[in-house]
Amino acid sequence: MNIGEVLVLSASMLAASVPGPPVADDLQLLYLQEAEMEIDPSQLEDYKAAVTEQIEAATRVEPGVLALYAVSEKDNPARVRVFEIYRDAHAYRAHLETVHFKKYKATTEKMVKSLKLVQTTPIVLGAKLR
Amino acid sequence: MNIGEVLVLSASMLAASVPGPPVADDLQLLYLQEAEMEIDPSQLEDYKAAVTEQIEAATRVEPGVLALYAVSEKDNPARVRVFEIYRDAHAYRAHLETVHFKKYKATTEKMVKSLKLVQTTPIVLGAKLR
Numbered sequence: 001m002n003i004g005e006v007l008v009l010s011a012s013m014l015a016a017s018v019p020g021p022p023v024a025d026d027l028q029l030l031y032l033q034e035a036e037m038e039i040d041p042s043q044l045e046d047y048k049a050a051v052t053e054q055i056e057a058a059t060r061v062e063p064g065v066l067a068l069y070a071v072s073e074k075d076n077p078a079r080v081r082v083f084e085i086y087r088d089a090h091a092y093r094a095h096l097e098t099v100h101f102k103k104y105k106a107t108t109e110k111m112v113k114s115l116k117l118v119q120t121t122p123i124v125l126g127a128k129l130r
Numbered sequence: 131m132n133i134g135e136v137l138v139l140s141a142s143m144l145a146a147s148v149p150g151p152p153v154a155d156d157l158q159l160l161y162l163q164e165a166e167m168e169i170d171p172s173q174l175e176d177y178k179a180a181v182t183e184q185i186e187a188a189t190r191v192e193p194g195v196l197a198l199y200a201v202s203e204k205d206n207p208a209r210v211r212v213f214e215i216y217r218d219a220h221a222y223r224a225h226l227e228t229v230h231f232k233k234y235k236a237t238t239e240k241m242v243k244s245l246k247l248v249q250t251t252p253i254v255l256g257a258k259l260r
Contacts, residue, residue: 032201034211052254059256067257069213071162071250081164081250083199083213120201120211124182126189127197127257 027122030066031086036116041078043111048072050111051082054104062098064091085125157252160196161216166246171208173241178202180241181212184234192228194221215255
């Protein structure tokens with residue numbers, strides 16, 4: 001993987017380096033949440049296929065979807081987490097109304113045994129862009 | 131935020147589109163974990179400053195640190211999560227030995243009431259690059 005640009009979003013850094021309106025507000029406008037799910041182990045592979053299809057579509061089609069990272073816990077693979085970053089709350093609500101998201105919800109309805117959504121507030125988002 | 135490239139890493143997609151050695155292995159080489167912390171509420175602002183300094187340094191200096199996203203739970207801000215992506219296990223071990231990480235650990239030792247590390251396996255990592 002080539003190492004290129006570095007993207008660090010933090011309130012203090014942005015406020016110090018970017019002119020114009022207070023960009024700390026931009027960071028605070030982001031809508032972040034984490035989905036914590038328990039998947040039926042016998043349907044885990046089907047679930048992975050469905051969530052992959054949904055995330056590929058959302059990332060490609062929706063301008064407000066900034067990141068969707070789906071992972072499973074190493075010690076308990078049926079426990080799946082999705083770390084989600086949307087441009088703002090409007091983008092999140094729009095995501096819920098898309099064809100690909102509704103298809104994903106219908107497909108996985110009987111695969112997901114429990115779902116907890118934890119809304120979060122960014123402290124610092126540091127990422128390397130390639 | 132300008133919408134530019136889209137980066138989607140998933141085993142199936144990479145295997146289908148990239149020639150050469152099986153790149154599904156590349157995705158599986160990544161070292162991912164999530165840190166779940168309970169911070170002393172009276173020291174939360176100091177903790178945020180320390181983790182911001184650490185993440186800014188790590189993202190800038192360490193080639194193997196791909197993403198460090200620190201967030202706090204909206205309904206319980208003293209509960210902090212860091213979603214972490216390293217190029218591989220070696221990069222993670224190297225991160226633990228850096229000056230900025232050791233300084234962060236020493237600074238925050240009395241701020242962090244509990245720490246749980248959950249190692250994870252990627253299913254699909256979709257992100258929009260600007």
